[in-house]
Amino acid sequence: MPPxxxxxxxxxxxxxxxxxxxLLIGIGAGLAYGWIIDPVDxxxxxxxxxxxxxxxxxxxxxxxxxxxxxxxxxAARRLGIFGTQSPxxxxxxxxxxxxxxGFSDSDITLMQELVTALQAWSGIQ
Amino acid sequence: MRRFPWAIILALLAGLxxxxxxxxxxxxxxxxxxxxxxxxxxxxxxxxxxxAAAYAATGNLPRAQxxxxxxxxxxxxxxxxxxxxxxxxxxxxxxxxxxxxxxxSALEHGVALESTSTTIPxxxxxxxxxxxxxxxxxxxxSEITETPQPTETQATINASTPRPSRTSIPTLGxxxxxxGQETVCDPNLxxxxxxxxxxxxxxxxxxxxxxxxTWDGGEExxxxxxxxxxGNGYADFIxxxxxxxxxxxxxxxxxxxxxxxxxxxxxxxxNFTGGVKLTFQQP
Numbered sequence: 183m184p185p186x187x188x189x190x191x192x193x194x195x196x197x198x199x200x201x202x203x204x205l206l207i208g209i210g211a212g213l214a215y216g217w218i219i220d221p222v223d224x225x226x227x228x229x230x231x232x233x234x235x236x237x238x239x240x241x242x243x244x245x246x247x248x249x250x251x252x253x254x255x256x257a258a259r260r261l262g263i264f265g266t267q268s269p270x271x272x273x274x275x276x277x278x279x280x281x282x283x284g285f286s287d288s289d290i291t292l293m294q295e296l297v298t299a300l301q302a303w304s305g306i307q
Numbered sequence: 308m309r310r311f312p313w314a315i316i317l318a319l320l321a322g323l324x325x326x327x328x329x330x331x332x333x334x335x336x337x338x339x340x341x342x343x344x345x346x347x348x349x350x351x352x353x354x355x356x357x358x359a360a361a362y363a364a365t366g367n368l369p370r371a372q373x374x375x376x377x378x379x380x381x382x383x384x385x386x387x388x389x390x391x392x393x394x395x396x397x398x399x400x401x402x403x404x405x406x407x408x409x410x411x412s413a414l415e416h417g418v419a420l421e422s423t424s425t426t427i428p429x430x431x432x433x434x435x436x437x438x439x440x441x442x443x444x445x446x447x448x449s450e451i452t453e454t455p456q457p458t459e460t461q462a463t464i465n466a467s468t469p470r471p472s473r474t475s476i477p478t479l480g481x482x483x484x485x486x487g488q489e490t491v492c493d494p495n496l497x498x499x500x501x502x503x504x505x506x507x508x509x510x511x512x513x514x515x516x517x518x519x520x521t522w523d524g525g526e527e528x529x530x531x532x533x534x535x536x537x538g539n540g541y542a543d544f545i546x547x548x549x550x551x552x553x554x555x556x557x558x559x560x561x562x563x564x565x566x567x568x569x570x571x572x573x574x575x576x577x578n579f580t581g582g583v584k585l586t587f588q589q590p
Contacts, residue, residue, distance in 0.1 A: 200312070201315055202318070204315045204316070204318035204319040204322065205318040205319070205321060205325075206322060207319060207322060208319040208322020208324070208325070208326060209322040209323070209325050209329075211323050211326060212322065212323040212326015213329060213330045215323075215326070215327060216326060216330025216336075217330045217336045218336075221330075221335065221336040222331055222336065224338050224345055225345050225347075226345075226347040226348075227341045227345045227347065227350075228346070229346060229353070229354075231338060231339055231340075231341040231345075232340075232341050232342075232343065233340035233341065236341075236342065236343055236377070240354070243358060243360065243361035243374070244357060244360075244361075246360075246361035246364045246365050247357065247360035247361050247363070247364050248364075249364050250364035251360070260356075260357055260360070263353050
């Protein structure tokens with residue numbers, strides 16, 4: 183049996199380093215592909231995942247309807263689809279977005295009225 | 308001669324597989340800034356209801372159309388009509404079902420109730436996708452943020468935006484007037500078919516209107532709008548040729564009495580049983 187020489191030992195340890203590096207590069211490439219290049223397509227999402235501008239527009243719809251219906255309970259139920267936050271908090275978030283993003287004054291007024299009504303309504307509940 | 312580095316290639320492929328399994332199955336990227344078209348069907352219904360309620364309040368059809376387009380239905384009118392029927396069938400508020408049907412009707416005829424403003428809220432054009440932290444957080448960024456685009460400003464047709472005015476919502480309690488009663492002799496229709504069409508005060512077909520049929524020894528209730536392909540305010544009933552019926556929509560409405568089938572003659576001289584068509588409208 184030939185004696186084990188230093189170059190053999192070095193070759194084997196280098197080889198393992200290359201294998202581990204290849205594994206890590208593969209994992210990195212897989213993650214990059216799966217998260218960035220071709221992420222999972224999502225559907226059947228819940229409203230809390232909506233982008234802030236869509237949420238704000240939904241709050242505006244509820245505010246417009248509230249303007250005619252004057253039913254804070256119904257408005258609260260409509261906002262309830264966003265999940266665990268209170269309706270007045272959801273409406274206030276929408277109002278804050280509307281103010282920061284140049285919604286028209288009339289829209290902001292409607293949303294403000296909704297927030298006020300929901301705050302009063304939640305105090306009664 | 309150097310050996311081909313199979314072990315390294317295999318390690319690379321194994322790593323790639325592990326990375327894909329983790330990123331597609333175990334911890335897929337979580338979208339936090341979704342668009343309405345990705346919502347679950349029932350939430351899309353809520354979204355449509357809110358659009359319809361806002362339209363009923365403001366009469367702003369362009370804005371309602373813009374909002375509906377976010378749901379990317381191939382036929383929004385059909386989607387709204389179908390939803391109105393589902394709402395009626397599941398016993399939801401008639402008023403809300405009517406709002407949905409009214410929006411469908413307005414889209415069909417392209418008529419705004421009371422035009423106020425056509426400004427559409429600004430929608431920022433940003434996309435943010437975040438993912439759960441990767442195995443090696445230094446290898447893959449955990450957050451990818453597309454550079455925010457300049458905010459898209461929608462066209463404003465009216466420079467000044469008047470406050471939306473309150474729009475009256477048709478109520479089913481208002482009495483209906485019998486505005487039309489005619490004998491129908493159409494061999495293509497079922498024998499003894501009683502057709503009822505109900506309009507609201509704006510000449511819009513009204514779904515969900517309860518119809519009471521009574522006759523000697525019996526009564527039956529049915530609703531308009533259950534056959535949306537024939538109109539939201541349409542309902543029908545098969546009459547027995549030997550029976551005389553009385554029909555009423557709601558308290559205080561006109562009563563159509565003495566309803567019975569008639570004998571009609573086809574072009575080739577054969578007799579068949581004809582029907583009746585009644586039209587009701589809120590004054």
